[in-house]
Amino acid sequence: MKQANHQEVENTSRRDFLKLGGVAAATVSVGAAAGAGFVLGRDPDANVGYGRTEAGKDMFFDREPFRVDVAPTLEVAGKIERPEWSDFLFHRVGAMGKEMKKGWKPTKDWREIPNERVREYYSRYPERWDDMLQSFVEKAKHDENIEDHRDRFALGWAYSAAYMRGLYSNFPPKPQGHPDEVDFQWVKRERQEFKSPKHASELIKKMAFKFGMSVVGITKLDPAFVFKNTMRGMPDWDDSIPKHWKNVIVFGTPMNWDPLYAAIGYSTSYDGYFRAKNAAGLLAAYLGELGYAGRPQWPGSDYEIIVPPLAIQAGMGESARNGILLTPELGPNIRLAAVITDLDLEPDKPIDTQVRHFCEECKICADSCPSGSISKADKPDAVVRGYRKFAFNQDSCWTMWRQGPTETAMGCRVCIAVCPYTRKNNWIHALVKETDPRDKTGLTRKALLAMQHNFFYYPDAEAYHGEWNGGRFAGYHQPPEWLRSENYLKVEQTWDYDGNWEGF
Amino acid sequence: MFPQSTVLDPLFWMGLGALQVLVFAGANRWAEQFQLGMNWWKWSLVGGWWASVLLTIAGSFTLLGENEGLAGWYLLGFLGTGLIIAGAILLRVLIALKPKALS
Numbered sequence: 001m002k003q004a005n006h007q008e009v010e011n012t013s014r015r016d017f018l019k020l021g022g023v024a025a026a027t028v029s030v031g032a033a034a035g036a037g038f039v040l041g042r043d044p045d046a047n048v049g050y051g052r053t054e055a056g057k058d059m060f061f062d063r064e065p066f067r068v069d070v071a072p073t074l075e076v077a078g079k080i081e082r083p084e085w086s087d088f089l090f091h092r093v094g095a096m097g098k099e100m101k102k103g104w105k106p107t108k109d110w111r112e113i114p115n116e117r118v119r120e121y122y123s124r125y126p127e128r129w130d131d132m133l134q135s136f137v138e139k140a141k142h143d144e145n146i147e148d149h150r151d152r153f154a155l156g157w158a159y160s161a162a163y164m165r166g167l168y169s170n171f172p173p174k175p176q177g178h179p180d181e182v183d184f185q186w187v188k189r190e191r192q193e194f195k196s197p198k199h200a201s202e203l204i205k206k207m208a209f210k211f212g213m214s215v216v217g218i219t220k221l222d223p224a225f226v227f228k229n230t231m232r233g234m235p236d237w238d239d240s241i242p243k244h245w246k247n248v249i250v251f252g253t254p255m256n257w258d259p260l261y262a263a264i265g266y267s268t269s270y271d272g273y274f275r276a277k278n279a280a281g282l283l284a285a286y287l288g289e290l291g292y293a294g295r296p297q298w299p300g301s302d303y304e305i306i307v308p309p310l311a312i313q314a315g316m317g318e319s320a321r322n323g324i325l326l327t328p329e330l331g332p333n334i335r336l337a338a339v340i341t342d343l344d345l346e347p348d349k350p351i352d353t354q355v356r357h358f359c360e361e362c363k364i365c366a367d368s369c370p371s372g373s374i375s376k377a378d379k380p381d382a383v384v385r386g387y388r389k390f391a392f393n394q395d396s397c398w399t400m401w402r403q404g405p406t407e408t409a410m411g412c413r414v415c416i417a418v419c420p421y422t423r424k425n426n427w428i429h430a431l432v433k434e435t436d437p438r439d440k441t442g443l444t445r446k447a448l449l450a451m452q453h454n455f456f457y458y459p460d461a462e463a464y465h466g467e468w469n470g471g472r473f474a475g476y477h478q479p480p481e482w483l484r485s486e487n488y489l490k491v492e493q494t495w496d497y498d499g500n501w502e503g504f
Numbered sequence: 505m506f507p508q509s510t511v512l513d514p515l516f517w518m519g520l521g522a523l524q525v526l527v528f529a530g531a532n533r534w535a536e537q538f539q540l541g542m543n544w545w546k547w548s549l550v551g552g553w554w555a556s557v558l559l560t561i562a563g564s565f566t567l568l569g570e571n572e573g574l575a576g577w578y579l580l581g582f583l584g585t586g587l588i589i590a591g592a593i594l595l596r597v598l599i600a601l602k603p604k605a606l607s
Contacts, residue, residue, distance in 0.1 A: 426566055428566050502569070503571075504573070
C-alpha cells in the first residue's frame with residue numbers, strides 16, 4: 001500500500017513536470033517566434049537591391065577598438081612633399097596621348113618628351129621611362145592580337161564596356177571654372193545649420209550608404225595629399241588650395257567579386273568606378289541642397305587629391321604591400337571616390353588592424369604580380385613624399401595594363417584578386433577578419449598564412465599574360481558561368497580555363 | 505542552405521537545430537547502452553568534437569562553394585583526418601573511464 005502510494009506520487013510529479021514544462025516550452029517558442037520574426041522583419045537583407053548596403057551593413061567590421069592617433073602605414077620617414085601633377089600616371093599618359101595624336105613618336109630618350117611636366121617626372125625617375133616606352137610596344141601587340149580572342153571574352157568585355165559607357169556619362173558634370181563657383185553649383189538657398197559636426201558626420205555617412213557605398217570615412221583635408229598645379233576646369237592653377245576645402249568624405253564600393261577573381265580578361269574596374277562616381281555626384285548634390293560646397297572626386301582620373309591616403313586617415317583601412325587601400329571588409333577590392341566640402345564634420349581617426357605585419361609576411365600579391373611591380377622586401381623599402389611604404393613601380397604596372405586581355409588594355413587587378421583579404425562576406429572569412437586583427441600574438445596570422453600559402457592554388461605570375469606574350473589567360477578563379485561565352489553565345493570553345501574552380 | 509530564400513532558409517536552420525536534439529538524444533541512448541557514465545565534462549568534449557566536425561565540413565564546403573576547390577579539399581583532408589583521430593581518442597578515453605560499478 002505504502003509502495004503504491006509512493007509510485008503514484010512519483011507519477012503525479014512527473015506528469016506535473018511535463019505539463020508545466022510543456023507550457024513553459026510553448027511560451028518560450030511563442031516568444032522565440034515573435035523575436036525571430038521581428039528580427040527578420042528588420043533584416044536589411046529583405047530590402048532587395050538596397051539591402052545591407054543601404055543599411056550600412058556592408059561595413060560590418062567594428063573599427064572603434066582599433067582607432068589610433070597615427071596610421072601605422074602612414075609613417076613619416078622624411079620631408080613631406082605634396083604630389084606633383086605628373087606624379088599621377090593618368091595625367092602623364094593622357095598628356096603623352098595628346099602629343100602622339102599630334103605626331104610625336106616616343107623614343108628611348110625621355111628628354112625628347114614634348115610635354116614639360118611629363119618630362120619633369122622622368123627627370124626624377126629616368127629608370128622608369130623604359131617601362132613606359134615598353135607599354136607603347138605592348139599596346140601595339142595587344143591591338144594586333146586581341147580580336148582573335150573576342151569569342152572567349154565577349155561577355156566579360158561587354159559587361160565592362162556597359163559600365164564604361166555609364167562612367168563616361170555627364171553626371172556629375174566635370175568642373176568647369178573656378179572652384180569658388182563650381183563647388184557651390186548645387187547650392188540654391190541659405191545653408192541649413194546642423195546641430196553639431198557629429199550630427200553632420202552621422203548623417204553624411206548614412207547618406208553615403210544610401211547612395212550605394214559600402215565603406216565610408218571622414219577626414220580633414222590634409223594638404224600633403226592635394227596635387228600641386230592641378231585644378232579641373234582651371235588650366236593654369238598654382239599651388240593654392242581653396243579656402244572652403246575643409247573636409248573630405250571618402251567612400252567606396254567593391255568591384256563585382258566574381259569578375260574580379262577572374263582577372264585579367266574577365267574583370268573590370270568600371271563597375272566600381274561607375275557606382276563610386278555616381279555616389280560622389282549624388283552626395284555633392286545633396287550637400288548643395290543643404291547649402292554646402294561639394295567638389296566630387298571620382299575615378300579614373302578626376303581628382304585634385306590623392307584619395308587612398310586620405311581614406312587611411314579617415315580610418316577606412318590601411319596601406320597594403322601593393323600600395324593601395326586595404327579595408328577590413330573588402331580587402332583591397334574597393335574603388336574610391338570622395339567629396340571635398342566646407343561642411344563642418346567630425347573626422348574619423350585612422351585604424352590599426354595589423355595590416356602592415358600581415359603584408360610583411362604574406363607577399364602573395366608580389367609573387368603573383370605579372371609585371372613584378374610590387375616589392376618583395378621583408379619590410380617597407382621606400383619613402384614616397386615623406387611616407388614609408390613598400391616600393392611599387394607604377395610604370396611597369398602600367399606596362400601590364402597595356403598587354404592584359406581586356407578589350408581596352410586597361411587594368412590588371414591580379415594583386416587585388418589574389419590578396420587573402422579580398423574575400424566575400426561569408427562566415428569563415430568574416431570570422432577570420434574579426435579574429436586576426438585582435439590577435440596580438442600573430443599566431444592567427446601565421447596559421448592563416450600557412451594555410452593560404454599551402455592550401456590555395458595560385459597560377460604562376462607569367463600565366464596571367466595573354467597567349468601572345470607566353471601566358472595562358474589564367475585567372476585567380478575561373479570566370480563565373482555568366483561570363484563564359486560558350487554558355488550563351490554561338491561560339492566554339494577552343495580554350496581551357498586556368499584558375500581556381502569549385503573542386504568537383 | 506537556401507540563400508536569398510526568405511522562407512526556406514530560416515526553416516532549414518530551425519530544422520537543423522531540431523535535428524541536433526535528436527542527435528544528442530540518440531547519443532545519450534548509446535552512452536547508456538555502453539554504460540559510459542557520461543557527465544558534464546564528457547558531454548562537453550563530445551559536443552565540442554561534434555561541433556568541430558560540423559564546422560570543418562561546413563567551412564570546407566564554403567570554400568568549395570566560392571570556387572576555392574583546392575583549399576576546400578585540403579582543409580577537409582587535414583582537419584578532417586585530425587578530427588577522426590581525435591574522435592577515436594575521445595572514444596577510447598570514454599571507454600577507459602567507464603565507471604567500474606557499471607561495467
